[in-house]
Amino acid sequence: MICVDLPLEDGSCEKVWVKRRSYNTGEINNLPFLTKVYKYKDVIEFDPQTLNAIRVVKDGGYAPTQLVRYKGGFSEAKAEWEAKGYEVEGMVLGILAVARKFTKTIGGDSNENNR
16 A cells, blocks of 8 residues: 545645555545545545655546534444445544445435435
C-alpha cells in the first residue's frame, strides 16, 4: 500500500491509501471524503515520483462518499450502515463516512439509493 495525494478544487489535497497495481496505477483502498472526482475502489493513475493522482483510469463502481451523523455507539452505527450495503469508515465522534456500490437494474438505471 502507498499513500497518494488526490487533488482538490482549492489546490490542496486529500491523502488516501492505494493498492498498487503497476508502476503508476493503483486502486483507492479507503473512502475519500473531500473529493467527488475520486471514489472508493477507483483505479487511478499517479505520478510515481510525487505520488500525486493524475486521473481515474477505471471507475470502481461506488457513489461519492457521504458523511452522515450517528447517535449512540460507533460499532452499532457501523453495523447498521453495513447492513444496508455501505462501505463504512469512522471519521470523528458522531460522524461516519459511507459509500455504496452502484447496482444496475434490468432497465440499466442505477439504484436510486446511490445518488
